[in-house]
Amino acid sequence: MCAVNLTRLSQRPLRVTVVDDRGSVGRGVAYGVRRPEYLLNVAARNMSAFPDEPDHFLQWLQTRAEFEQTPEVELRERFIPRQIYGDYLRSIVQHHLQSPGELTFASSEFVTGMAVDVEPAGSGCGVHLADGSLLEADRVVLATGNEPPAPLPGSEELEAHPAWVGNPWTAWETRLPPMDGTIVILGTGLSAVDAVVTLRELGWMGRIHAVSRHGWFPHAHFRGIEYPEFPPAGIDLAELGLRELHSLVTKHCAALHERNANPAIIVDKLRPHTQRIWGGFTTDERLTFAKEHAARWNVFRHRIAPVIHAQITGSQLTGQLWVHAAGIAKVTAAWDRVDVQMDDGSTLSGDLVINATGPSTRFSATRSVLLRNLLRRGVVAPDATDMGVRVDADHTVVDGAGERSPWLLAVGPMLRGTYWETIAVPELRSQARRVAETVLGAAHDERGDLQPQLEYMI
Numbered sequence: 001m002c003a004v005n006l007t008r009l010s011q012r013p014l015r016v017t018v019v020d021d022r023g024s025v026g027r028g029v030a031y032g033v034r035r036p037e038y039l040l041n042v043a044a045r046n047m048s049a050f051p052d053e054p055d056h057f058l059q060w061l062q063t064r065a066e067f068e069q070t071p072e073v074e075l076r077e078r079f080i081p082r083q084i085y086g087d088y089l090r091s092i093v094q095h096h097l098q099s100p101g102e103l104t105f106a107s108s109e110f111v112t113g114m115a116v117d118v119e120p121a122g123s124g125c126g127v128h129l130a131d132g133s134l135l136e137a138d139r140v141v142l143a144t145g146n147e148p149p150a151p152l153p154g155s156e157e158l159e160a161h162p163a164w165v166g167n168p169w170t171a172w173e174t175r176l177p178p179m180d181g182t183i184v185i186l187g188t189g190l191s192a193v194d195a196v197v198t199l200r201e202l203g204w205m206g207r208i209h210a211v212s213r214h215g216w217f218p219h220a221h222f223r224g225i226e227y228p229e230f231p232p233a234g235i236d237l238a239e240l241g242l243r244e245l246h247s248l249v250t251k252h253c254a255a256l257h258e259r260n261a262n263p264a265i266i267v268d269k270l271r272p273h274t275q276r277i278w279g280g281f282t283t284d285e286r287l288t289f290a291k292e293h294a295a296r297w298n299v300f301r302h303r304i305a306p307v308i309h310a311q312i313t314g315s316q317l318t319g320q321l322w323v324h325a326a327g328i329a330k331v332t333a334a335w336d337r338v339d340v341q342m343d344d345g346s347t348l349s350g351d352l353v354i355n356a357t358g359p360s361t362r363f364s365a366t367r368s369v370l371l372r373n374l375l376r377r378g379v380v381a382p383d384a385t386d387m388g389v390r391v392d393a394d395h396t397v398v399d400g401a402g403e404r405s406p407w408l409l410a411v412g413p414m415l416r417g418t419y420w421e422t423i424a425v426p427e428l429r430s431q432a433r434r435v436a437e438t439v440l441g442a443a444h445d446e447r448g449d450l451q452p453q454l455e456y457m458i
């Protein structure tokens with residue numbers, strides 16, 4: 001979407017190159033073609049890719065035969081298959097990047113390959129690809145998305161083990177054990193939900209264990225009651241600090257509970273303020289929130305489609321899915337199985353064990369060759385919490401010496417430490433536009449009218 005906004009907004013000649021190792025530009029990890037049963041976890045009304053056209057996705061959906069007859073009020077609230085959302089993004093790529101109209105100043109190109117480094121070169125930089133080729137650019141935007149889950153104690157020795165799945169976004173369903181076997185899912189978040197849904201869809205009837213520290217699966221979306229008491233009038237939530245905010249939220253959650261209403265209403269009401277609140281927290285408060293409150297925040301905040309939630313509950317009711325609240329102490333090979341030792345002293349043994357503990361969030365421990373190279377040379381630096389890369393308000397990367405990079409910007413999940421909320425489309429579409437505006441603004445200042453500008457995206 002950064003690339004699309006660049007071509008939409010540019011008033012000057014511009015060349016945009018999108019470098020992606022998966023080859024299907026637009027779909028990324030989340031909306032890839034892998035499984036049809038995965039649904040978006042955000043209602044259609046809030047999934048437009050353009051911040052300035054809030055109904056864009058809805059209108060696109062209405063052009064599809066299967067939704068043409070669906071009343072708009074109903075379609076707005078639907079949780080659409082992620083594959084279809086991938087089609088939507090591909091159609092935007094096709095329209096804006098692959099067949100732009102005559103009035104567009106920009107041209108674009110796609111390179112399928114793995115970027116491994118970016119180095120200064122002349123007034124811009126050079127992007128090195130794994131195959132040895134080099135792309136020259138004036139600006140580079142890092143948009144590399146979510147990292148796979150962090151390794152667990154013992155998992156490095158299991159990488160080639162047939163019963164171990166280190167990345168839940170790969171095609172593990174081709175390795176299912178027989179129906180009397182056992183699958184252990186490490187984590188109970190959105191990736192674990194995907195795994196259970198796929199097992200049900202495939203009719204796999206064996207035993208599933210899911211393990212996480214709290215044993216909480218995400219909640220379902222719901223229609224809340226009006227609750228004008230929050231935020232209280234005259235209080236600036238961003239000025240309270242973590243301790244006071246926590247006690248205010250706890251008080252209002254209890255009040256909702258008393259009314260038999262869902263306390264997650266407070267999380268929804270916090271959402272427009274989240275980035276400002278996060279910006280007002282000290283580094284200590286951010287770290288404390290991540291350590292002590294994030295797990296609870298995530299189950300309320302990252303809710304799932306009711307129909308998906310019903311599948312998880314159904315699997316628990318039938319006794320297929322067993323949920324365990326425990327930390328994971330170690331994973332070890334046990335012949336053709338993998339044993340999961342838990343910190344309560346018990347052990348689960350799986351014919352297939354899937355690491356679905358969620359994207360790794362320690363930036364300095366990134367396993368991306370590109371980001372490691374940039375970190376090593378101080379071209380990028382972790383933010384103060386080490387949850388992501390350090391950037392300025394306009395998304396320009398701030399390097400290890402504290403200087404604004406003349407050519408590097410960043411967008412997306414790697415800005416977790418800066419914004420906290422930086423994963424879902426409603427936040428990302430605004431970021432994508434802001435990045436494009438920064439790039440074009442800077443380029444306009446520095447360049448003559450008809451000078452073509454080069455731009456590489458990763």
Ligand SMILES: Cc1cc2nc3c(=O)[nH]c(=O)nc-3n(C[C@H](O)[C@H](O)[C@H](O)COP(=O)(O)OP(=O)(O)OC[C@H]3O[C@@H](n4cnc5c(N)ncnc54)[C@H](O)[C@@H]3O)c2cc1C
Pocket residue numbers: 019020021022027028029030031039040041042082113114115116143144145146169368370411412413423424425426428458
């Ligand atoms: C399984 C899953 C489901 C999700 N569901 C939803 C949802 O329903 N609603 C919602 O709002 N959000 C959802 N999200 C959040 C999701 O992060 C965002 O919606 C969005 O897809 C992130 O886009 P992105 O472009 O930042 O990253 P991605 O879409 O992951 O794209 C990054 C791309 O960069 C490539 N890449 C990385 N490093 C390199 C390199 N060095 N060289 C070349 N290419 C590289 C990757 O392979 C990938 O193709 C989901 C996320 C996941 C993982």
